[in-house]
Amino acid sequence: MAIETLPDSHLGAHAALIRKGLRRRYAAERRFRIFGVAAIVFGIAFLLFLFGSIVANGYTAFLQTSFRLDVPLEASVIDPSGERKASELRSADYGLLARRALAAQLGVETSDRPAMREIGGLLSRDVDLEIRRVVLADPSLIGQTLPIWVLAQGRVDSLMKGQLDRDLPAAVRKVSDRQLAWLDKAAAEGFLAKRFNTGLFVNGASSSPETAGIGVAVVGSMFMMLIVLLLAVPLGVGAAVYLEEFAPRNVWTDTIEVNINNLAAVPSIVFGLLGLAIFINLAGLPRSASVVGGLVLTLMTLPTIIIATRAALKAVPPSIREAAYGIGASKMQTIAHHVLPLAVPGILTGTIVGLAQALGETAPLLMIGMVAFVVEIPTTPLEPATALPVQIYMWATSAERGFVERTSGAALLLVAVLICMNLLAVILRRRFERRW
Structure with a gap:
């Protein structure tokens, strides 16, 4: 059987088309690479500008004449x-x-x-x-x-x-x-x-910038984070274990899962409205108290912890469960003794990220009145208090020049705490994570 060959002129035209297509493809790849590098440089530049402006305006807040x-x-x-x-x-x-x-x-x-x-x-x-x-x-x-x-x-x-x-x-x-x-x-x-x-760290609210401090805000934030930790973690982990390991697959559980995912994307101010309606107007809890802020932030943090815990449980290989069942362990024993311990790194990561998100929230706390002028440091979660991001907001709206550096100094401290929390999540994840 004879093999037909293309004339040399056709081969040259075909090669030219191939070379032209390759040049277009390589040019598109170079443009994409340039756009990606430019986007990264652009983002890093703005991040450096943001941190630079905060540090430049805020470092003087740690000194006082x-x-x-x-x-x-x-x-x-x-x-x-x-x-x-x-x-x-x-x-x-x-x-x-x-x-x-x-x-x-x-x-x-x-x-x-x-x-x-x-x-x-x-x-x-x-x-x-x-x-x-x-x-x-x-x-x-x-x-x-x-x-x-x-x-x-x-x-x-x-x-x-x-x-x-x-x-x-x-x-x-x-x-x-x-x-x-x-x-x-x-x-x-x-x-x-x-x-x-030192007054920046131990003083409460003041109309004079030189005596204003974040002491009340720090204690209020600590009370709220403690409430979130005590309520959101056990409730979130328990809900995730039930949905992932015990709940039957039907329309009800599907609806619950969809709503949990939707709640994770709900604007935080909506949780503030919910807290105002339920915890203050209905339950009669004191306005501006850390306990109300903690309960609102618990509701806001629950979807994050549930989603992270379910992802951690799914990451545990089925062979672990099958091995436990093979030696006679019950389902509860399998989950408590084998699955949950192996999912702890993912649960810790989700918990810390959720706490960091809650610590930086302002809108829901504004809705429940945590903008009070509190001078004395609270001793219980039922006393009036404020939170660090709310204190930053209050100082930012003050007219006196001395509050400008206080605003940036407090923001610098808040950013440092959030960075430390996220670094802790990464370190714990890498330290305890197992690769299957």
């Missing part, structure tokens, strides 16, 4: 009756003592009332807190002169950190020329300095 004053604890001001009454010690005018101490160190006469008013403008409105705390801790110190660090006013703090331009007119920078000269003198003589801001 303070005066080191030699405060005379005058008995005539603190304890005029001499009876050491707690009510007198608490209501004494400690701000007057701080102003007199600062005036003495600046060389200003206390009889100069305009100068004393300007000196008072250099000190925080809550300057009395530090001095009162010292006196209440040891009333025997009354009559002595003690070196005490007190907070500077928020505008002074911004000026010392370079956030306010010293060359601006005094009316704009809100620090007079005389106050600026006093600050330079205090810094040169060493009784004005930036120190680590």
Whole structure:
């Protein structure tokens, strides 16, 4: 049988078409690769810009400008009756003592009332807190002169950190020329300095940025995460085990599975509305309490834990179950002694990811009123509190310049906690995961 061959002209045209098609294909692959690399670079650039802006604006929140004053604890001001009454010690005018101490160190006469008013403008409105705390801790110190660090006013703090331009007119920078000269003198003589801001971590809400802290928000978030951990994990794991191992395959279980998957995609504010209607309006639980926030976040976290647990159970090979049944184990024994222990890495990962998601939620907590102005740190989940993301939101809406760095500093802490939680999930997954 003769084999027909194409003329040389046809072979050349066919090869040219093949080469042209290959060039198009290679060009398309290069474009796709370039687009992929560009997308990654674009995303990393924006991520670096985001983190860079947060760090640049927030690292100064961990420092606070303070005066080191030699405060005379005058008995005539603190304890005029001499009876050491707690009510007198608490209501004494400690701000007057701080102003007199600062005036003495600046060389200003206390009889100069305009100068004393300007000196008072250099000190925080809550300057009395530090001095009162010292006196209440040891009333025997009354009559002595003690070196005490007190907070500077928020505008002074911004000026010392370079956030306010010293060359601006005094009316704009809100620090007079005389106050600026006093600050330079205090810094040169060493009784004005930036120190680590412990108040950021232990203080509650305050209208003064220099005394505002995240202490209440951290405790409130801890209470809520504890409630989520105690409720969402056992309920979520139990529901996942039932659906995956025991529930019959029918229209009802299919409907439940579809609804669980849908709940995982429901906007978080809807859970806030649900919590407002059920836990506050119907059950009568206190508004702004951590227990309500914990219950709302539990509802929001349950679908995530259920889905992650079911995926972990499915990943356990059927041979494990068959081997357990082969040696006479019951279904419950097989699940409790063999399947669940092998699924623990996946369950831990889902739990940590769910907790991290709950920790960063703001919208549902706004709906249940966790935006209260809470000064005292709560001791139980039933007391009013707020949460870290809500505190960030509240500071971001404040007009005072000093709250800008507080907002970024708190956001920096929240991002660091979320990164640590996600890293923990990855580490636990790799440490305990078994490859079949």
